[in-house]
Amino acid sequence: MAVETQVSSSEENGRPALDWQAIGRELFFTALVAFGLTFVLVGMQTADRGGELIIIPRFTDVVYAIVMLTLGRFGYIMLRYRRASFVLIASLAAFGLSFVLPFPSLFLETMCMVGGLLIALMAVVTLIRHRPGIDMRERDRAMDRAAARFQELSRFIGPILVVFAIILPFLPFMDRQYIDIATLLLMYIMLGWGLNIIVGLAGLLDLGYVAFYAIGAYSYALLAVSFDLSFWVCLPLAGVLAALGGYLLGFPVLRLRGDYFAIVTLGFGEIVRIILLNWYQFTGGPDGIGGIPRPSFFGIAEFLPASRDGITFAELFGIDFDPMHRLIFLYFLILALALLVNMVSLRLRKLPLGRAWEALREDDIASQSLGINRTNIKLAAFTISAAFGGFAGSFFATRQGFISPESFTFLESAIILAIVVLGGMGSQLGVVIATILLIGLPEVFRELEQYRMLAFGAGMVLIMLWRPRGLLAHRDPSILLHGRKGPGADRIEAEQKAAEATR
Amino acid sequence: MSALQKTPLLEVQHLTMRFGGLVAIDDVSFAANNREITAIIGPNGAGKTTLFNCLTGFYKPTVGCLKLTRDNEDYLLERMPGHDITKHARVARTFQNIRLFSRMTVLENLLVAQHNKLQRASAFTLAGLLGLPAYKHVEQSAVDLARFWLDRINLTARADFEAGNLPYGDQRRLEIARAMCTEPALLCLDEPAAGLNPRESAALNDLLLDIREEIGIGILLIEHDMSVVMRISDHVVVLDYGRKIADGEPEAVRNDPEVIKAYLGEEDTEELPDVIKQDVEAAAKEEN
Ligand SMILES: Nc1ncnc2c1ncn2[C@@H]1O[C@H](COP(=O)(O)OP(=O)(O)OP(=O)(O)O)[C@@H](O)[C@H]1O
Ligand SMILES: [Mg+2]
Numbered sequence: 001m002a003v004e005t006q007v008s009s010s011e012e013n014g015r016p017a018l019d020w021q022a023i024g025r026e027l028f029f030t031a032l033v034a035f036g037l038t039f040v041l042v043g044m045q046t047a048d049r050g051g052e053l054i055i056i057p058r059f060t061d062v063v064y065a066i067v068m069l070t071l072g073r074f075g076y077i078m079l080r081y082r083r084a085s086f087v088l089i090a091s092l093a094a095f096g097l098s099f100v101l102p103f104p105s106l107f108l109e110t111m112c113m114v115g116g117l118l119i120a121l122m123a124v125v126t127l128i129r130h131r132p133g134i135d136m137r138e139r140d141r142a143m144d145r146a147a148a149r150f151q152e153l154s155r156f157i158g159p160i161l162v163v164f165a166i167i168l169p170f171l172p173f174m175d176r177q178y179i180d181i182a183t184l185l186l187m188y189i190m191l192g193w194g195l196n197i198i199v200g201l202a203g204l205l206d207l208g209y210v211a212f213y214a215i216g217a218y219s220y221a222l223l224a225v226s227f228d229l230s231f232w233v234c235l236p237l238a239g240v241l242a243a244l245g246g247y248l249l250g251f252p253v254l255r256l257r258g259d260y261f262a263i264v265t266l267g268f269g270e271i272v273r274i275i276l277l278n279w280y281q282f283t284g285g286p287d288g289i290g291g292i293p294r295p296s297f298f299g300i301a302e303f304l305p306a307s308r309d310g311i312t313f314a315e316l317f318g319i320d321f322d323p324m325h326r327l328i329f330l331y332f333l334i335l336a337l338a339l340l341v342n343m344v345s346l347r348l349r350k351l352p353l354g355r356a357w358e359a360l361r362e363d364d365i366a367s368q369s370l371g372i373n374r375t376n377i378k379l380a381a382f383t384i385s386a387a388f389g390g391f392a393g394s395f396f397a398t399r400q401g402f403i404s405p406e407s408f409t410f411l412e413s414a415i416i417l418a419i420v421v422l423g424g425m426g427s428q429l430g431v432v433i434a435t436i437l438l439i440g441l442p443e444v445f446r447e448l449e450q451y452r453m454l455a456f457g458a459g460m461v462l463i464m465l466w467r468p469r470g471l472l473a474h475r476d477p478s479i480l481l482h483g484r485k486g487p488g489a490d491r492i493e494a495e496q497k498a499a500e501a502t503r
Numbered sequence: 504m505s506a507l508q509k510t511p512l513l514e515v516q517h518l519t520m521r522f523g524g525l526v527a528i529d530d531v532s533f534a535a536n537n538r539e540i541t542a543i544i545g546p547n548g549a550g551k552t553t554l555f556n557c558l559t560g561f562y563k564p565t566v567g568c569l570k571l572t573r574d575n576e577d578y579l580l581e582r583m584p585g586h587d588i589t590k591h592a593r594v595a596r597t598f599q600n601i602r603l604f605s606r607m608t609v610l611e612n613l614l615v616a617q618h619n620k621l622q623r624a625s626a627f628t629l630a631g632l633l634g635l636p637a638y639k640h641v642e643q644s645a646v647d648l649a650r651f652w653l654d655r656i657n658l659t660a661r662a663d664f665e666a667g668n669l670p671y672g673d674q675r676r677l678e679i680a681r682a683m684c685t686e687p688a689l690l691c692l693d694e695p696a697a698g699l700n701p702r703e704s705a706a707l708n709d710l711l712l713d714i715r716e717e718i719g720i721g722i723l724l725i726e727h728d729m730s731v732v733m734r735i736s737d738h739v740v741v742l743d744y745g746r747k748i749a750d751g752e753p754e755a756v757r758n759d760p761e762v763i764k765a766y767l768g769e770e771d772t773e774e775l776p777d778v779i780k781q782d783v784e785a786a787a788k789e790e791n
Binding site for chain 1: 559560561584585586587588589590595596598602603604605606607608610611614615616617618619621622625628632634646649650653659662663681682685
């Protein structure tokens with residue numbers, strides 16, 4: 001606090017002068033606190049020597065920890081004095097050094113890496129924030145206009161992307177791995193679009209979307225395995241069962257608000273997973289369910305080298321058998337499902353139901369005062385969104401052929417939510433872009449192994465700092481009184497100017 | 504609306520609202536008519552907004568009966584859930600701190616207000632999803648109604664703007680238009696003139712008088728500006744610390760000694776509005 005006041009009092013060409021005494025004091029206290037915290041926690045290791053508990057001192061670890069924490073604090077202080085470029089270079093150096101230096105433990109090495117990156121990130125943010133001549137508000141507005149222009153283009157980008165997605169499997173470079181990645185991407189896009197209804201349109205933070213995905217997958221697997229029903233019968237049934245799950249969850253939960261709501265949905269996701277894990281007789285518990293039938297070609301032909309009681313896909317079209325046929329069929333299946341979800345959501349947005357969702361997101365009290373039954377509207381969002389999750393789940397089951405509760409952890413919900421939030425809540429194209437960034441890039445950079453999760457996190461933080469409302473946060477009106485006279489970006493610009501003039 | 508004469512619309516009987524130990528409204532009874540503007544006035548914290556919240560179902564009254572008569576049918580508001588009050592009894596309201604759907608466009612705000620009508624027409628979304636012409640037709644009529652009110656409040660040119668980007672005065676009028684789009688029988692306005700400049704305020708008065716004359720509904724108006732109250736209201740109810748201290752024609756209320764005492768004990772009520780207005784604005788700022 002003392003430093004803060006000093007900062008504002010003595011400015012020196014835009015940057016505050018360094019007050020070494022205060023810095024020294026702060027660093028000393030940091031070191032002291034670091035010592036207090038690490039002395040016992042890091043400095044002493046208990047070990048079991050022949051039944052006797054002994055303490056092994058690890059003083060080098062303590063020294064490393066204190067030095068790292070103090071240096072980190074120093075970087076942080078320097079950022080407060082806006083010496084951002086210096087801090088950026090130093091922290092990146094620390095990050096680099098973490099690979100070279102002989103750290104006594106992997107934990108410290110990781111801490112050095114993460115800490116270096118984090119401080120570098122903060123430095124970048126400081127640099128951007130304080131770039132002379134750029135006003136944050138002006139920058140935000142310019143960005144909104146850019147997003148609006150992009151959204152405008154999405155009327156063309158959308159169909160182009162669809163055509164591209166259709167010809168994609170026939171491109172020469174597409175091998176098995178790429179088809180798999182493309183299918184995976186489409187699965188997440190579909191889940192993102194499904195969750196977008198709850199989170200993006202209705203504005204409810206659902207942390208347990210994976211529950212519906214799980215219900216869909218298990219419904220399909222159990223129906224198909226125990227009753228020998230075909231995929232084309234099970235798919236709608238799985239959707240209905242997941243929708244029922246959404247409806248049942250919605251009833252008690254939708255009265256809650258904000259954080260409480262989020263926590264209960266999180267709990268619901270976990271409850272579903274734990275039930276699947278423990279109801280051994282029914283779900284197979286941790287062993288999961290295997291031997292889930294693969295989809296046939298619309299019930300006409302099988303994707304098999306030879307079929308005993310039916311005809312195979314290859315025979316039907318008089319071509320040679322190729323295992324790729326099934327993969328490509330699965331790809332088109334998920335593409336069709338995803339496009340269905342997209343079309344329904346786009347349509348819903350222009351209907352009273354969709355507008356009521358958005359109104360609830362904006363202001364639920366005002367919505368109620370206009371005669372909107374909040375519970376019913378939210379229930380509708382939950383039910384529809386859950387059904388889409390269920391469809392995605394049954395596709396997942398049929399594609400994998402094996403499912404277990406492990407596929408439906410909280411991490412999955414978090415990733416789907418990240419896709420929606422990152423893409424810009426409510427933006428369909430945003431979901432596609434975010435999926436490619438979040439799922440596609442890590443898949444492509446699989447060789448980087450554990451660092452890709454680190455990069456994933458850093459990327460998320462960066463984007464959230466850069467565009468807190470999501471990449472494509474611009475909202476396209478669902479109806480226009482005056483039609484599309486000229487591009488929407490111009491309308492936004494006029495609007496922003498008008499708003500500015502009256503302020 | 505059958506006749507031009509004033510018919511009873513709302514009857515408030517022995518309304519009491521307690522929050523723990525605090526009695527925000529204490530045994531208040533009054534009546535309001537169709538084709539009349541009933542002003543509710545009183546110092547800060549008198550319980551005016553709380554009265555509106557009881558009427559529109561946001562609070563359940565501790566004691567009392569709120570009866571609305573529309574088309575020869577009685578609705579007991581205190582027994583209805585909030586959304587049904589707007590949907591069936593047709594009470595619409597605005598808020599002291601504007602509550603628009605700020606990231607939706609002006610037109611969309613007015614369409615959300617017609618939600619129930621449109622939802623029924625879209626067969627609860629099914630017909631709408633299929634794009635049936637019956638729904639299109641109703642949607643067009645909803646847009647027409649929105650357009651009617653946009654013309655009324657001079658916002659037609661900005662119909663496709665985000666509501667949150669409008670200037671303050673436009674937002675206030677849009678909120679009234681939005682309430683009118685629910686086709687109400689009773690319109691409750693919570694300080695619609697707060698923060699308006701004199702020109703906007705005069706236009707607002709005309710709008711309210713027009714609504715009273717042409718649409719023929721009843722208006723409950725919370726207003727601090729006494730000159731406005733005197734000019735446009737037909738009937739004034741004065742609250743102070745939750746109790747009703749006066750009720751009657753504007754002239755009579757203005758000279759009521761109890762009312763004068765309640766307003767800071769000053770003799771001259773004409774000077775008060777500004778003081779009170781500042782208070783309100785300060786309070787509103789704090790709330791934001
Ligand atoms: N939800 C609530 N919980 C507790 N007390 C409340 C609640 N709502 C209102 N009150 C209290 O009831 C009293 C009346 O408040 P109300 O908002 O109705 O006053 P008002 O007449 O609208 O005043 P103003 O002119 O400032 O808008 C105040 O003392 C207020 O603090
Ligand atoms: Mg009030």
